[in-house]
Amino acid sequence: MKLLSQTLLKIASVKLAALALLLVLGATATAMAQNPRIQTSQLDALAAKASETVDVNIDESLIALTTKFLSSKDEDEKKVKELVSGLKGIYVKSFEFESEGQYTDADLESIRSQLRNPAWSRIIHAKSKKDGSIEVYLMQTGGQISGLAVLATELKEITVINLVGPVNLDKLTELEGQFGIPELGLEGSKPKRKN
Amino acid sequence: MNSNLNNDADYLWDKTGEPDPEIQQLEEILGTLRYQPRPLEIPAGLHVGRRRSFFRSHAAPLAIAATVAMLLLGLGLWLGLQRLQRSPQQIAKSPDTPQVQPVSSPDEKQNSPLAVSSPEPEQKRIDESPRRHVNPSLLARNSKRDRNTAVKDQQLTLKQQQEARAAKDQLMLALRVTSMKLNLAQRKAQSTNAPELIHNQHKIG
Helix, strand or coil: CHHHHHHHHHHHHHHHHHHHHHHHHHHHHHHHHCCCCCCCHHHHHHHHCCCEEEEEEEEHHHHHHHHCCCCCCCHHHHHHHHHHHCCCEEEEEEEECCCCCCCCHHHHHHHHHHHCCCCEEEEEEEEECCCEEEEEEEEEECCEEEEEEEEEEECCEEEEEEEECCCCHHHHHHCECCCCECCCCCCCCCHHHHC | CHHHHHHHHHHHHHCCCCCCHHHHHHHHHHHCCCCCCCCCCCCCCCCCCCCCCHHHHCHHHHHHHHHHHHHHHHHHHHHHHHHHHCCHHHHHCCCCCCEECCCCCHHHHHHCCCCCECCCCCCEECCCCCHHHCCHHHCCCHHHCCHHHHHHHHHCCHHHHHHHHHHHHHHHHHHHHHHHHHHHHHHHHCCCCCHHHEEECCCCC
């Protein structure tokens, strides 16, 4: 009887360890797959060729610090504060070149490969020979938007934008006309205003 | 003869016949080696089961230890991922003032609406490069700041205020670039004259 209980205990322990391993691996894989943060460090090499570079990296702590300096009485700053208060990161990287052909599709492949993740949904892809292409991606987690990514390429310019966190499209569209933020015209964002 | 053989056989069979002297002698010699029934004596220092392998004998503690180790490993991976989400620049940077990229040429940066930087790796601090890089309309307006914000400012240290102002500049710059690109995307997506330009558009919700 004692031997049986010890055997059962050992089997249960081994199963528990295997289950924990599966949980850890699964959680890690899920976290990596659902991470709305896009790694753009691969583009840093283009800075040497660029004539102008914009590199903005604002994490959650900096956003929290910044919101303290946004007034609640000023309408513009109030809306910006509401927009960014839930965000966990704002990352913008833009390179402008003197001439064409300074970058290739291979330079952007690292970005595109991350955006090919099924967690990302491309909502806009506009492409033209003259103006280049622009792609807008959204990541949703649990029915809520958890990330926004914009990849804009022109002949002499590359821009990668990554907003991490619950991007509120309603609040974003409310900023239309302020700071030049447009209405995306997406379903679910200010549907009543369209009429 | 036959009777002697039979007697010997009986003796050998069940010891009922007449014994043979030679057989008796053999019995006396070999009798010392006869089976002696006695209880099994186990040495006091001998423990049954000690020779099992270490992993078998400690399977349960090892499994629990492995579980804890894997949980710690998972926690470490999770923390690592969380840290990766931060910008490498922000992580490597000391808690000094946030930095922005320096501008390539002074003429360009004065005309440019964006805070731009040159390809040189050296970076200037935001307090060293004044706000001329940023559209003034996007800058903080201290005159309009409400009283509560002013009180908070007093509570913050000077370094934190510098960080916050620099971060605010970056925030406004990021929002401006984002809005520009979203405007561009919206214009292209809503271009009715060239619907073929839109390759893919999904609804959200």
